[in-house]
Amino acid sequence: MSNYDYTKVSKPARYVGGEYGSIEPNKNAAMRMCLCFPDVYEVGMSNLGTRILYYMLNENPLASCERCYTPWKDYGEQLKSSGNVLTSIETHTPLIDFDIVGFSFQYELSYSNMLYMMDLAGIPFYAHQRGEEYPLIIFGGPCVVNPAPVLPFADIINIGEGEITLTNLAKLFERGKKEKWNKKEMMTEVEKLDGFYCPPLHLISHNENRDFEYDNKGIKVVKQKVKDLDASFFPNKAIVPNLEIIHDRAVAELFRGCANGCRFCQAGFIYRPVRERKATTVQKMCLDLFKNTGYDELSLNSLSTSDYSELHELISGLHNEPQLKNVKLSLPSLRLNTFEGSFADGNRKSSLTFAPEAGTQRLRNVINKNITEDDIFGSLAVAFAEGYCTVKLYFMLGLPTETEEDVMGIADLAIRVRELFFKKRTNKKDLRLNVSASIFIPKPFTPFQWEAFISEEEAMRRVKMLRDALRSKNINFAWHDWTSSIMEAVFARGDVRLAPVLEKAYRYGAKMDGWAEFFNYEAYMKALEDCGLSADKLTAEISENAELPWSFVDTGITKEFLLRERKKAYQAVTTPSCYKQCSACGVKCEVKK
């Protein structure tokens, strides 16, 4: 559709492609895939996982991979009114003409955009409505460790890291094409591979797109994980966008997994075990990326960068690299207790972001965020003396066992940070202190997966308490919207009854729900009501004996471990990092102590 008049829409650069580093795909590959990211270009292009898979698949002679992102509303409306369909960016091929269309779900509120994109592509939503003329639809990403709410829309669910699963899938497509398999034959073979589940093969019944019933008895889908990350594929280039994206920088991945076991954090459990790349490997990756992209900013990514065992070697290696002289290094996800002023040396002293998550030591122990006030104030004292004057502090409200004292603890901590600043500052600049609070959402495969989500009344009472306590202290306070949080909670732990809710919510206008200005709470409320469900009931505490909708997925973490951790949480007892002591979570690993 390169002759389409893109000047009619805002930011046409989102749709036209041609970025440096994008690939001319092999149209004759056995597996022609369109990798869809259910959010706009600027968000999707920032995602590291899809960047890796894009290059990995295009370097595989059996596969080709193109991209598609959610169109902004203006382009979506124009596609519909002009009778055009959604196409890939690289070759402007309609989505229906691919062998397989993949969606990567990074957050639950992007589910509605999957339906929006299928709608614009002219693909029926439910798997049972799609004949042989439609591509296979595959879902992946962290959200689908609980695939239940989206099962009826998928032909294939991918559980685990695409480096393994999609390579195997491409091999299977080669056989399938030679032997002219139909969809059912293909799905049957796909399920024989590890890490795949094909819902249509297990659908027992449904009643006009409601009351879906699946037979998952005896099924265990084992999450696939790269064993040797150092030897695993990582692109030495990146697609360099022509317009500014959210994370507009080169990214090198240090390691996967996290050893800390914060009890609210899903990523901290589902990506276990910790798997590191060698510093020499990362340094080479950084040099290649810099050379091949022209970026002037480089980010070293992981779930907890300061836990990287060779961080000092890597940082000094990169600092000594003459080619990286003008490159700004950013280290997201530094933990408070290991922040060192020296890391920031040579960088501009802009802002610091810390996430204590809870206001009191007791509650930090409950959630196993193993940092103390000494860590917090020790790090900040160094930072303030170094000249930092903007600090962001992230907290959560509605955590299990939270009391008024814990809420006020947030205000108290923020006020003491301000006091510390005036003692330690080295210039006359004032402190810009931003406190933000999100609402705790219980997620599958965490020790808090059984917990209740806080009610609106109680959440707003705590927000108000905090707002009043911080008012007139010259501290900015922002909190996350409760309505979108509860919908995230509903879908995170939801079961298959949520699929028709999602479809109805989309029909009522829900899309772009990750964007606060577009989030359509009423659409979801109406859809839930239509389906006879209530958000309050869906987000209530779950009994430990109940069968969970995601129980057929095996991430390696055992239920016994999660229950042990939950018990310890209620006793406010912490669990040490995997580096210090193994707590027998069930994942087989060889973490260096």
Added chain:
Amino acid sequence: MITLKYEKRFPLSMISHIDMLRVMNRVFSRAKLETEYSAGYNPHALIFFSPALSLGAESVCEYVTVAAKDEEKGIIERLNAVSPKGMVFVDAIKQPKNPNLAAVVTSALYEIRYSAIEETNVELLSKQIKEGYEITYLEKGEPCTKNVSDMVFGVEKKGNALLCTLACGNKNLKADRFIKGVLENMQLPCEELSITKLDMFTADGMSIEKFLKLKAVFD
């Protein structure tokens, strides 16, 4: 200083002028140009563009000047090897200092193609422009009517395209805005519109390419 002439074609024609600075910076970085940086809190490469091209229009005569020590020889090949689709460098001219094309350019020649070219009465249009010509367009969502006679320097039909010389630079008439206004006045449909900038000129009517070559020798 080195001034580079480049073509801006689809899909790069869909990249706004504001985004071009970032795109160009990265092209120069990948081509390993020895660029000089400003000395400030946020150091940035010293890069200067010719006047902005409107979004969607193509051009065969865009210019960018960069404070780089590189020689002209081989630079075009180095740049083209690392450019995004739609960007083609065609010439490099060493300059003693920034020629400041944003201020020097006063007009530009556009080739405009559209479906209703056959029905367009160019003689009448030229006559109307001499007498005072108003077009209506949307400015920040509000309709706005303006006399553009002093910003149109020539209109002629050549083959199945319209050639227009319009004000460009500090005083600027966007080619798409002009043609849409004309077609609306003539009650003709505005379909299959494509615009290509062919050349830019100084106030004396000298082509910018010639201007740069003279500057390179005599300054």
